[in-house]
Amino acid sequence: TAKAIGIIINNPEFADVRSLEGVAPTKNHAVFTIAVPTTAGTAAEVTINYVITDVEKKRKFVCVDTNDIPEIAVVDPDMMSSMPKGLTAATGMDALTHATEAYVAGLHSDFSDPLALKAIQMIFDYLPASYDGDAAARGKMHVAQCLAGMAFSNALLGIVHSMAHKTGAAYSGGHIVHGCANAMYLPKVIKFNAKNPEAEKRYGEIAAFLGLEPTSDALIARIKEMNKQLDIPSCIKDYEGGIIDEKEFLDKLPEVAELAVGDACTGSNPRPITPAEMEKLLKCCFYDEEVDF
Numbered sequence: 001t002a003k004a005i006g007i008i009i010n011n012p013e014f015a016d017v018r019s020l021e022g023v024a025p026t027k028n029h030a031v032f033t034i035a036v037p038t039t040a041g042t043a044a045e046v047t048i049n050y051v052i053t054d055v056e057k058k059r060k061f062v063c064v065d066t067n068d069i070p071e072i073a074v075v076d077p078d079m080m081s082s083m084p085k086g087l088t089a090a091t092g093m094d095a096l097t098h099a100t101e102a103y104v105a106g107l108h109s110d111f112s113d114p115l116a117l118k119a120i121q122m123i124f125d126y127l128p129a130s131y132d133g134d135a136a137a138r139g140k141m142h143v144a145q146c147l148a149g150m151a152f153s154n155a156l157l158g159i160v161h162s163m164a165h166k167t168g169a170a171y172s173g174g175h176i177v178h179g180c181a182n183a184m185y186l187p188k189v190i191k192f193n194a195k196n197p198e199a200e201k202r203y204g205e206i207a208a209f210l211g212l213e214p215t216s217d218a219l220i221a222r223i224k225e226m227n228k229q230l231d232i233p234s235c236i237k238d239y240e241g242g243i244i245d246e247k248e249f250l251d252k253l254p255e256v257a258e259l260a261v262g263d264a265c266t267g268s269n270p271r272p273i274t275p276a277e278m279e280k281l282l283k284c285c286f287y288d289e290e291v292d293f
Protein backbone atom coordinates (compact mmCIF):
# COMPACT_ATOMS: atom_id res chain seq x y z
CA THR A 1 0.00 0.00 0.00
CA ALA A 2 2.81 2.41 0.89
CA LYS A 3 4.53 1.71 -2.42
CA ALA A 4 1.30 2.44 -4.33
CA ILE A 5 0.81 5.69 -2.42
CA GLY A 6 4.41 6.71 -3.12
CA ILE A 7 3.89 6.10 -6.84
CA ILE A 8 0.57 7.97 -7.02
CA ILE A 9 1.93 11.04 -5.20
CA ASN A 10 4.55 11.54 -7.93
CA ASN A 11 2.32 10.27 -10.76
CA PRO A 12 -1.09 11.82 -9.98
CA GLU A 13 -2.54 10.75 -13.33
CA PHE A 14 -2.70 7.24 -11.79
CA ALA A 15 -4.84 8.34 -8.84
CA ASP A 16 -7.10 5.34 -9.45
CA VAL A 17 -4.80 2.55 -8.27
CA ARG A 18 -6.52 0.11 -10.64
CA SER A 19 -4.82 1.94 -13.52
CA LEU A 20 -1.48 0.67 -12.22
CA GLU A 21 -2.33 -3.02 -12.66
CA GLY A 22 0.21 -5.05 -14.62
CA VAL A 23 3.33 -3.36 -15.92
CA ALA A 24 2.66 0.24 -14.90
CA PRO A 25 3.71 2.95 -17.42
CA THR A 26 4.67 5.54 -14.80
CA LYS A 27 7.20 8.26 -15.60
CA ASN A 28 8.39 9.37 -12.17
CA HIS A 29 9.97 7.44 -9.33
CA ALA A 30 7.94 7.14 -6.14
CA VAL A 31 8.53 9.53 -3.27
CA PHE A 32 11.61 8.74 -1.18
CA THR A 33 10.73 5.56 0.70
CA ILE A 34 12.30 3.72 3.62
CA ALA A 35 10.75 0.24 3.69
CA VAL A 36 10.65 -1.64 7.00
CA PRO A 37 9.28 -5.17 6.52
CA THR A 38 7.32 -6.58 9.47
CA THR A 39 6.80 -10.10 8.07
CA ALA A 40 9.25 -12.63 6.63
CA GLY A 41 7.59 -13.22 3.29
CA THR A 42 6.68 -10.56 0.77
CA ALA A 43 10.10 -8.92 0.31
CA ALA A 44 8.26 -5.81 -0.90
CA GLU A 45 11.17 -3.78 0.44
CA VAL A 46 13.43 -4.93 -2.42
CA THR A 47 11.07 -5.70 -5.30
CA ILE A 48 9.41 -3.96 -8.24
CA ASN A 49 6.03 -5.43 -7.22
CA TYR A 50 3.12 -4.67 -4.95
CA VAL A 51 -0.31 -6.28 -4.64
CA ILE A 52 -3.61 -4.46 -4.11
CA THR A 53 -6.94 -5.93 -3.02
CA ASP A 54 -9.88 -4.58 -4.99
CA VAL A 55 -12.66 -5.07 -2.44
CA GLU A 56 -15.38 -3.86 -4.81
CA LYS A 57 -14.50 -6.39 -7.51
CA LYS A 58 -13.39 -9.11 -5.05
CA ARG A 59 -9.97 -9.66 -6.54
CA LYS A 60 -6.29 -9.00 -5.96
CA PHE A 61 -4.05 -7.59 -8.65
CA VAL A 62 -0.31 -7.14 -9.00
CA CYS A 63 1.44 -3.95 -10.08
CA VAL A 64 4.93 -4.17 -11.59
CA ASP A 65 6.94 -0.95 -11.71
CA THR A 66 10.68 -0.26 -11.46
CA ASN A 67 9.75 3.18 -10.15
CA ASP A 68 8.37 1.72 -6.92
CA ILE A 69 11.59 0.24 -5.47
CA PRO A 70 12.30 1.80 -2.05
CA GLU A 71 15.58 3.68 -1.64
CA ILE A 72 16.32 2.03 1.70
CA ALA A 73 15.29 -1.31 3.19
CA VAL A 74 15.64 -1.82 6.93
CA VAL A 75 15.60 -5.61 7.28
CA ASP A 76 15.46 -5.88 11.07
CA PRO A 77 14.21 -9.20 12.53
CA ASP A 78 13.06 -7.44 15.71
CA MET A 79 10.30 -5.83 13.63
CA MET A 80 8.62 -9.22 13.15
CA SER A 81 9.09 -10.65 16.64
CA SER A 82 5.36 -10.42 17.39
CA MET A 83 4.15 -12.33 14.31
CA PRO A 84 1.55 -14.97 15.25
CA LYS A 85 2.15 -18.56 14.15
CA GLY A 86 -0.34 -18.48 11.28
CA LEU A 87 1.24 -15.39 9.74
CA THR A 88 4.72 -16.84 10.25
CA ALA A 89 3.71 -19.96 8.30
CA ALA A 90 1.91 -18.11 5.51
CA THR A 91 4.59 -15.50 4.89
CA GLY A 92 7.33 -18.12 5.06
CA MET A 93 5.67 -20.24 2.39
CA ASP A 94 5.15 -17.11 0.30
CA ALA A 95 8.93 -16.60 0.43
CA LEU A 96 9.53 -20.25 -0.52
CA THR A 97 7.21 -19.85 -3.49
CA HIS A 98 8.99 -16.65 -4.54
CA ALA A 99 12.35 -18.42 -4.60
CA THR A 100 11.08 -21.61 -6.24
CA GLU A 101 9.20 -19.79 -8.98
CA ALA A 102 12.16 -17.46 -9.56
CA TYR A 103 14.47 -20.42 -10.13
CA VAL A 104 12.33 -21.80 -12.98
CA ALA A 105 10.91 -18.50 -14.30
CA GLY A 106 11.51 -17.25 -17.81
CA LEU A 107 14.03 -14.58 -16.80
CA HIS A 108 16.11 -16.64 -14.36
CA SER A 109 19.81 -15.92 -14.69
CA ASP A 110 23.24 -16.55 -13.22
CA PHE A 111 22.55 -13.63 -10.89
CA SER A 112 19.12 -14.68 -9.62
CA ASP A 113 19.78 -18.43 -9.35
CA PRO A 114 22.17 -18.32 -6.35
CA LEU A 115 19.83 -15.98 -4.47
CA ALA A 116 16.89 -18.32 -5.09
CA LEU A 117 18.73 -21.49 -4.08
CA LYS A 118 20.14 -19.98 -0.89
CA ALA A 119 16.72 -18.65 0.07
CA ILE A 120 15.10 -22.05 -0.50
CA GLN A 121 17.73 -23.80 1.61
CA MET A 122 17.39 -21.30 4.46
CA ILE A 123 13.59 -21.49 4.45
CA PHE A 124 13.58 -25.27 4.74
CA ASP A 125 16.21 -25.03 7.48
CA TYR A 126 14.63 -22.27 9.56
CA LEU A 127 10.90 -21.89 8.89
CA PRO A 128 9.70 -24.72 11.19
CA ALA A 129 11.67 -23.32 14.13
CA SER A 130 10.52 -19.78 13.28
CA TYR A 131 6.95 -21.08 13.30
CA ASP A 132 7.57 -22.36 16.82
CA GLY A 133 8.80 -18.93 17.92
CA ASP A 134 12.58 -19.37 17.85
CA ALA A 135 14.02 -15.85 17.67
CA ALA A 136 17.27 -16.82 15.92
CA ALA A 137 15.34 -18.77 13.27
CA ARG A 138 13.07 -15.78 12.71
CA GLY A 139 16.15 -13.67 12.07
CA LYS A 140 17.36 -16.14 9.46
CA MET A 141 13.91 -16.18 7.83
CA HIS A 142 14.02 -12.39 7.54
CA VAL A 143 17.24 -12.71 5.55
CA ALA A 144 15.87 -15.61 3.48
CA GLN A 145 12.73 -13.76 2.42
CA CYS A 146 14.83 -10.76 1.33
CA LEU A 147 17.10 -13.00 -0.79
CA ALA A 148 13.99 -14.56 -2.36
CA GLY A 149 12.65 -11.09 -3.14
CA MET A 150 15.84 -10.04 -4.90
CA ALA A 151 15.70 -13.28 -6.90
CA PHE A 152 12.13 -12.95 -8.12
CA SER A 153 12.30 -9.21 -8.70
CA ASN A 154 14.90 -9.99 -11.37
CA ALA A 155 13.72 -13.42 -12.60
CA LEU A 156 9.93 -12.85 -12.13
CA LEU A 157 7.40 -15.42 -10.91
CA GLY A 158 4.84 -17.88 -12.31
CA ILE A 159 1.31 -19.21 -12.11
CA VAL A 160 1.34 -20.11 -8.41
CA HIS A 161 1.14 -16.38 -7.81
CA SER A 162 -1.31 -15.85 -10.67
CA MET A 163 -3.67 -18.34 -9.02
CA ALA A 164 -3.14 -16.97 -5.52
CA HIS A 165 -3.84 -13.40 -6.67
CA LYS A 166 -7.10 -14.30 -8.39
CA THR A 167 -8.49 -16.73 -5.80
CA GLY A 168 -7.43 -14.78 -2.72
CA ALA A 169 -10.38 -12.38 -2.54
CA ALA A 170 -12.86 -13.98 -4.96
CA TYR A 171 -15.20 -15.79 -2.57
CA SER A 172 -17.83 -14.62 -0.12
CA GLY A 173 -16.74 -17.06 2.60
CA GLY A 174 -13.56 -15.08 3.20
CA HIS A 175 -10.07 -14.43 1.91
CA ILE A 176 -7.59 -17.18 1.25
CA VAL A 177 -4.44 -15.82 2.88
CA HIS A 178 -1.89 -15.27 0.11
CA GLY A 179 0.91 -17.37 1.57
CA CYS A 180 -1.44 -20.25 2.37
CA ALA A 181 -2.76 -20.17 -1.19
CA ASN A 182 0.81 -20.34 -2.48
CA ALA A 183 1.60 -23.24 -0.17
CA MET A 184 -1.45 -25.23 -1.33
CA TYR A 185 -0.91 -24.50 -5.03
CA LEU A 186 2.87 -24.88 -5.27
CA PRO A 187 3.00 -28.73 -5.33
CA LYS A 188 0.26 -28.83 -8.01
CA VAL A 189 1.95 -26.22 -10.16
CA ILE A 190 5.31 -27.98 -9.94
CA LYS A 191 3.62 -31.15 -11.18
CA PHE A 192 2.04 -29.19 -14.06
CA ASN A 193 5.23 -27.35 -14.99
CA ALA A 194 7.39 -30.48 -14.78
CA LYS A 195 5.91 -31.63 -18.11
CA ASN A 196 8.34 -29.06 -19.51
CA PRO A 197 11.73 -30.85 -19.60
CA GLU A 198 13.71 -27.73 -18.72
CA ALA A 199 11.44 -27.02 -15.74
CA GLU A 200 11.77 -30.63 -14.57
CA LYS A 201 15.56 -30.28 -14.77
CA ARG A 202 15.55 -27.11 -12.71
CA TYR A 203 13.17 -28.48 -10.08
CA GLY A 204 15.56 -31.44 -9.86
CA GLU A 205 18.44 -29.02 -9.28
CA ILE A 206 16.55 -27.48 -6.35
CA ALA A 207 15.90 -30.93 -4.91
CA ALA A 208 19.56 -31.92 -5.29
CA PHE A 209 20.64 -28.67 -3.59
CA LEU A 210 18.47 -29.74 -0.63
CA GLY A 211 20.09 -33.18 -0.55
CA LEU A 212 17.09 -34.94 -2.10
CA GLU A 213 16.69 -37.14 -5.13
CA PRO A 214 17.06 -34.77 -8.13
CA THR A 215 13.45 -34.88 -9.29
CA SER A 216 10.38 -32.66 -9.14
CA ASP A 217 8.53 -35.40 -7.25
CA ALA A 218 11.11 -35.31 -4.46
CA LEU A 219 10.73 -31.55 -4.19
CA ILE A 220 6.93 -31.83 -4.14
CA ALA A 221 7.11 -34.38 -1.33
CA ARG A 222 9.37 -32.10 0.70
CA ILE A 223 7.03 -29.12 0.25
CA LYS A 224 4.02 -31.21 1.30
CA GLU A 225 5.95 -32.30 4.40
CA MET A 226 6.66 -28.66 5.22
CA ASN A 227 2.99 -27.74 4.82
CA LYS A 228 2.06 -30.42 7.34
CA GLN A 229 4.64 -29.10 9.80
CA LEU A 230 3.06 -25.65 9.47
CA ASP A 231 -0.55 -26.85 9.75
CA ILE A 232 -1.40 -25.67 6.22
CA PRO A 233 -4.06 -27.83 4.49
CA SER A 234 -3.39 -29.58 1.21
CA CYS A 235 -6.35 -28.12 -0.68
CA ILE A 236 -8.81 -25.23 -0.83
CA LYS A 237 -11.72 -27.43 0.23
CA ASP A 238 -10.09 -27.97 3.63
CA TYR A 239 -8.88 -24.40 4.08
CA GLU A 240 -10.03 -22.90 7.40
CA GLY A 241 -12.46 -25.76 7.92
CA GLY A 242 -14.14 -25.28 4.54
CA ILE A 243 -14.90 -21.54 4.40
CA ILE A 244 -14.81 -21.56 0.58
CA ASP A 245 -18.18 -22.84 -0.65
CA GLU A 246 -17.83 -25.60 -3.25
CA LYS A 247 -20.73 -24.40 -5.42
CA GLU A 248 -19.48 -20.81 -5.43
CA PHE A 249 -15.99 -22.01 -6.32
CA LEU A 250 -17.25 -24.04 -9.28
CA ASP A 251 -19.63 -21.29 -10.43
CA LYS A 252 -16.79 -18.74 -10.49
CA LEU A 253 -14.19 -21.13 -11.86
CA PRO A 254 -14.28 -20.03 -15.54
CA GLU A 255 -14.04 -16.35 -14.59
CA VAL A 256 -11.29 -16.87 -12.02
CA ALA A 257 -9.32 -19.10 -14.41
CA GLU A 258 -9.52 -16.47 -17.15
CA LEU A 259 -8.30 -13.78 -14.74
CA ALA A 260 -5.46 -15.99 -13.51
CA VAL A 261 -4.24 -16.63 -17.05
CA GLY A 262 -4.26 -12.85 -17.59
CA ASP A 263 -2.34 -12.12 -14.39
CA ALA A 264 1.00 -10.32 -14.72
CA CYS A 265 2.88 -13.34 -13.33
CA THR A 266 1.65 -15.84 -15.93
CA GLY A 267 3.92 -14.74 -18.77
CA SER A 268 7.11 -15.82 -16.97
CA ASN A 269 5.83 -19.29 -16.04
CA PRO A 270 8.01 -22.01 -17.64
CA ARG A 271 5.03 -23.79 -19.20
CA PRO A 272 2.25 -21.95 -21.07
CA ILE A 273 -1.29 -22.46 -19.80
CA THR A 274 -4.71 -22.01 -21.38
CA PRO A 275 -7.87 -20.97 -19.54
CA ALA A 276 -9.21 -24.54 -19.87
CA GLU A 277 -6.01 -25.94 -18.33
CA MET A 278 -6.16 -23.33 -15.59
CA GLU A 279 -9.68 -24.46 -14.73
CA LYS A 280 -8.47 -28.05 -14.42
CA LEU A 281 -5.50 -26.99 -12.32
CA LEU A 282 -7.62 -24.93 -9.95
CA LYS A 283 -10.02 -27.85 -9.53
CA CYS A 284 -7.06 -30.06 -8.62
CA CYS A 285 -6.13 -27.47 -6.00
CA PHE A 286 -9.68 -27.39 -4.63
CA TYR A 287 -10.10 -31.15 -4.27
CA ASP A 288 -6.42 -32.16 -3.85
CA GLU A 289 -6.59 -34.19 -7.05
CA GLU A 290 -3.57 -35.46 -8.99
CA VAL A 291 -2.31 -33.22 -11.81
CA ASP A 292 -1.91 -35.49 -14.83
CA PHE A 293 -2.10 -33.13 -17.81
